[in-house]
Amino acid sequence: MGDSVIVCRNLTHYYGERLIYKDLSFEVPRGRILGLLGKNGTGKTTAINILSGYLRPRAGECRIFGERSEAISPATRARIALLIEGHVQYSYMTIAQIERFYSRFYPRWNRDAYYGLMELLKVAPRQRISRMSCGQRSQVALGLILAQDAELLVLDDFSMGLDPGYRRLFVEYLRDYARNGAKTVFLTSHIIQDMEKLVDDCIVMDYGRILVQMPVRELLGSFARYTFTTGAAELPPIEGAFHPGVMNGRAELFSFAPQRQVEQALGGAGIVFDGLVRESLNLEDAFIGLTGKY
Amino acid sequence: MIKAILYKEWIKMRALLPVAAVAVLGFTVYALLRVERAVDFRGAAHVWQIMIDKETVFIEPLRLLPALAGIAAALVQFIPEMSQRRLKLTLHLPFPQRGMILVMAAAGLGALAVLFAAQAAMVWGYMHRLLAPELTARAMMTAVPWWAAGLTLYMLTAWICLEPTWRRRVLYLLMTAGVARMFFLSDVPRAYDGMLPWMAALWLFSLLLPLLSVDRFKQGCQD
Numbered sequence: 267m268g269d270s271v272i273v274c275r276n277l278t279h280y281y282g283e284r285l286i287y288k289d290l291s292f293e294v295p296r297g298r299i300l301g302l303l304g305k306n307g308t309g310k311t312t313a314i315n316i317l318s319g320y321l322r323p324r325a326g327e328c329r330i331f332g333e334r335s336e337a338i339s340p341a342t343r344a345r346i347a348l349l350i351e352g353h354v355q356y357s358y359m360t361i362a363q364i365e366r367f368y369s370r371f372y373p374r375w376n377r378d379a380y381y382g383l384m385e386l387l388k389v390a391p392r393q394r395i396s397r398m399s400c401g402q403r404s405q406v407a408l409g410l411i412l413a414q415d416a417e418l419l420v421l422d423d424f425s426m427g428l429d430p431g432y433r434r435l436f437v438e439y440l441r442d443y444a445r446n447g448a449k450t451v452f453l454t455s456h457i458i459q460d461m462e463k464l465v466d467d468c469i470v471m472d473y474g475r476i477l478v479q480m481p482v483r484e485l486l487g488s489f490a491r492y493t494f495t496t497g498a499a500e501l502p503p504i505e506g507a508f509h510p511g512v513m514n515g516r517a518e519l520f521s522f523a524p525q526r527q528v529e530q531a532l533g534g535a536g537i538v539f540d541g542l543v544r545e546s547l548n549l550e551d552a553f554i555g556l557t558g559k560y
Numbered sequence: 561m562i563k564a565i566l567y568k569e570w571i572k573m574r575a576l577l578p579v580a581a582v583a584v585l586g587f588t589v590y591a592l593l594r595v596e597r598a599v600d601f602r603g604a605a606h607v608w609q610i611m612i613d614k615e616t617v618f619i620e621p622l623r624l625l626p627a628l629a630g631i632a633a634a635l636v637q638f639i640p641e642m643s644q645r646r647l648k649l650t651l652h653l654p655f656p657q658r659g660m661i662l663v664m665a666a667a668g669l670g671a672l673a674v675l676f677a678a679q680a681a682m683v684w685g686y687m688h689r690l691l692a693p694e695l696t697a698r699a700m701m702t703a704v705p706w707w708a709a710g711l712t713l714y715m716l717t718a719w720i721c722l723e724p725t726w727r728r729r730v731l732y733l734l735m736t737a738g739v740a741r742m743f744f745l746s747d748v749p750r751a752y753d754g755m756l757p758w759m760a761a762l763w764l765f766s767l768l769l770p771l772l773s774v775d776r777f778k779q780g781c782q783d
Contacts, residue, residue, distance in 0.1 A: 318652065319651075319778060320778060320780055322780055336778065340655055340656055343653065346652075352644060355646075356640075358572060359571055363571060367564050371561055371653050372654070
């Protein structure tokens, strides 16, 4: 287990008859920023619900700071800042009221961090959150998360509703905040460009399983797109290749294997090819390479 | 932390409380003015006689008000918690989860208790000047089940609101309707005297029910 803040072992969960995971295991090491990536419906929010104790899996368990996720003590909850999907907050309160409310629960509450972010909103402290735009509400929720100065941040779809400028600002702020304060962050987002700038490690999920868990740098250093021309109308399964396909005589596949090995694999599969080119990927392309384009 | 929880509940309830106070106390004043008018026209002795002969306490129009106030208070407190599953935020706060729900309920019950106490004080304050102590006690004891209904229906409404699935909410609603009916079976003064300990026990039991809904919420139960 080592020095992991989050440890999930053999999670199995169904919604009705539909399998979400079977024997899913992962860890989040202390001091790392880990992004959970997956298509819609692969169970990212389900994982966060299990982690935060709002869903009991059919089998397996998650531990946070060594405590079972369905029975986390109040003292441990004070060490975990949780952003719920949709940036849900007490929207019947004003900016000032909600700060006053939360500050009583967190001994390390950082009022300046909260109001520093709120100043960017250009809204009156007495404005009710429900009367703000979706993006402004998201910013309030994120401000409250950062003000808690928690050791672990669990952020479900943190970039939802944010405009590009604020998203960039928040990503940079969060990265510095996490690194300087040695925070552990476990997050999901639909906007993968943000993740590339932010996360140290990623877990890429497909339906029911984890495809990869590794440092982003290692993923981008080893996973590549290979393109080549071929007379074949379609490609057979190729060892070590993800989502091979052909369009107008131009073939594409993704692989962790080096170029020489891909050449051998193509030859071994009986594919006649020419002009094999290896291209490095950004995180979004790597994600699509691993999970496919639907 | 308890102060912060009460502060949040106050924010949710503060629009309702003046309305509930005006409604409950306004209707109480109205009911008492009707008694006053009867005294003016026919004299206090006539009122005494009517109370004894016709088995009335003159404040029957108030019987549903505490129940309505209890239901309304629970709705304004607990619907916002379940809207967007905001209860997740509340239960994630570093405070014992069951204690959190009980403190929230205590805020609502406290507000209702103040309201009902004010109503009781008005009724008693007026009647004890006019009536024999036995008749005043008879009116007050007749009203006790109505206040008990308010406090119990508050907890049962919280139980329904916090339940995460609609199927169970409908079931709980039917059960609550049955319990509510029980409080209003008889109009005869002091008809419920023998049942008051059972009503107290029912109210104590109802304190546990929202915790059951929260446990189901935490298990991830959904439709």
